[in-house]
Amino acid sequence: QVQLQESGPGLVKPSGTLSLTCAVSGGSISSSNWWSWVRQPPGKGLEWIGEIYHSGSTNYNPSLKSRVTISVDKSKNQFSLKLSSVTAADTAVYYCAREEKHSGSYDWGQGTLVTVSS
Amino acid sequence: DIQLTQSPSFLSASVGDRVTITCRASQGISSYLAWYQQKPGKAPKLLIYAASTLQSGVPSRFSGSGSGTEFTLTISSLQPEDFATYYCQQLNSYPLTFGQGTKLEIK
Numbered sequence: 001q002v003q004l005q006e007s008g009p010g011l012v013k014p015s016g017t018l019s020l021t022c023a024v025s026g027g028s029i030s031s032s033n034w035w036s037w038v039r040q041p042p043g044k045g046l047e048w049i050g051e052i053y054h055s056g057s058t059n060y061n062p063s064l065k066s067r068v069t070i071s072v073d074k075s076k077n078q079f080s081l082k083l084s085s086v087t088a089a090d091t092a093v094y095y096c097a098r099e100e101k102h103s104g105s106y107d108w109g110q111g112t113l114v115t116v117s118s
Numbered sequence: 119d120i121q122l123t124q125s126p127s128f129l130s131a132s133v134g135d136r137v138t139i140t141c142r143a144s145q146g147i148s149s150y151l152a153w154y155q156q157k158p159g160k161a162p163k164l165l166i167y168a169a170s171t172l173q174s175g176v177p178s179r180f181s182g183s184g185s186g187t188e189f190t191l192t193i194s195s196l197q198p199e200d201f202a203t204y205y206c207q208q209l210n211s212y213p214l215t216f217g218q219g220t221k222l223e224i225k
Contacts, residue, residue: 036214038162046154046162046205048214061213062119095161102209103168104152108161 002027004096004109012116018083022096022109029072030054034099035079037070039092051099052079086116120144120208124217130225135196139220141189141206150210153182153191157202
């Protein structure tokens, strides 16, 4: 089973950039999977942010597309999320996950809370 | 975007009950639907993919059905560990979207 672990600052200032990394272990990021980010505001539902394939191909949620960048570092077996121009509405638990096309997200990180506040 | 509407949003039931949660899509999504279980403070857990295929290790009391625009998740006999929030997700087209969730509480 693949394990995923998110890391990054838990506090980001408004208008700043949220940066998170997801380290993958127990499997290769170059396998035939997509690697995704999902977020969940406190007390609310799940929102898909976007995904990346090891080739670098990406798909983003149009609601966030102008602010989101997902990248992959195959040498470190990890992928990353950057979300720019953050506001309080971006406060959420951010999850990374291993996704199989048309099937779903089979493995998830434990999630990391990012708070946007001055 | 494809909208997914789950019903009910809240469900109160007892151990041993049979419960059904419905997920309706705003347009056809074939069988590209997954169901997740989420407990407080934990990541979602994949229960069912391709609308009706049980993920490895998931108890057989969970089952899924449907295609097109209407899908159901059924728990045949509720166990104490099943009280959680359940989400459907469509994987037919981008952006991938989730239902708003169904919170299953103990009666």
